[in-house]
Amino acid sequence: MPHLIDATAVSAAIAASASVRLLDVRWRLDVPEGRPSYLAAHLPGAVYVDLERELARPGHPEEGRLPPPSREELERSARRWGVNEGDLVIAYDDNDSVAAARAWWLLSARGVNVGVLDGGLRAWVAQGYPIEAGDVQPHPGDIVLGDSEPLAVDIDETARAHLDGVVIDVRSAAHYRGHATGADPASGHIPGALNVPTSAYIRGDGTLESPEVIREVLRSAGVDVRAPIVLYCGTGVASAHSALALATAGITASVYAGSWSQWARDRRRPVAVGPTPAGAYQGW
Known part of the structure; x- marks a missing residue:
């Protein structure tokens, strides 16, 4: 489907x-x-x-x-x-x-x-379709999930991913550049990561852009869609949306599930700030 x-x-x-x-x-x-x-x-x-x-x-x-x-x-x-x-x-x-x-x-x-x-x-x-209120408690289902894992990478794989592929930070430019503070102990981005916010794939009515537009967004950001792609965000939620957007355009991508909320808590990991992938090093 x-x-x-x-x-x-x-x-x-x-x-x-x-x-x-x-x-x-x-x-x-x-x-x-x-x-x-x-x-x-x-x-x-x-x-x-x-x-x-x-x-x-x-x-x-x-x-x-x-x-x-x-x-x-x-x-x-x-x-x-x-x-x-x-x-x-x-x-x-x-x-x-x-x-x-x-x-x-x-x-x-x-x-x-x-x-x-x-x-x-x-x-x-x-579209004028009906809605309802209240809680729905269905009869328990019998689904048996497969053993295959979601396409995901860990923190060490993410740290190396830009060497032979592309790492994409899907957060807003303010978070990527280190201008926005949040619940995490550091602000900025993973060195080597490009910034392509997941919002770039969303139309004004909340629907997803066409595959052609999604590919053009990536091309304009300098993303080689033939290379391995790793996505991350703040918590691993918005990056799943970018994975969905790319999938609709026929592009496979892995998600760094720990995302910034994990990276920012590891003091061994460098933090870059500013508008470029390399950025400027920000110490702890």
Whole structure:
């Protein structure tokens, strides 16, 4: 199935089959708890997914803020969501599909037939499709996840990745340059990384740009799409969205899941600041 599904196709899939499971992945950095918004309005039959507890696992600070769950942990969550073998899973959110892409990244690697609702809740409502309120508690599913891991790299692989490939920091220019402070102990970027914000792939209505535009964004940033590509962000969520965008353009990329929240906590790792990949070294 395609990685992205528009609202019309989602509505048709729901009408045609009972084997469609909708996942509401409402999450954002400034409002990490999406359940209240979910309870107020969601797609009919959609199950709420807690990104920080089900699409991540509790970890030590040195692992980053949102380390991916194990296969067993993700399988337990998917069964709680009511996902059965052979189901079509469609994830969505209310923030330009950034959080929903995390579900896509984790589940697609495990063999689940999963796509993302292009434009999310906003697109669904704009098309005039119905919404409902309240909680949905489905019967437990029987899905068995595959053993293949998501395309991910660790901190040491990321440190070397720019030598024979491309490292892309998908955060805003302010975070990349070290002008924005946050929850992490250092500001700046990984030396050698280019800056291509994931927002560059998003249209004003929250839908994803065309494959042609995505490829042009990368070309303009100096990215060789034939080389191995590693993506990182603050916590490993926005980088999954960039992985989704690249996948729609036929480009494979790995995600550094620990992302800046791990790198910035390791005092052995250099920090660059400024607008260029090499930047200027910033000490601790």
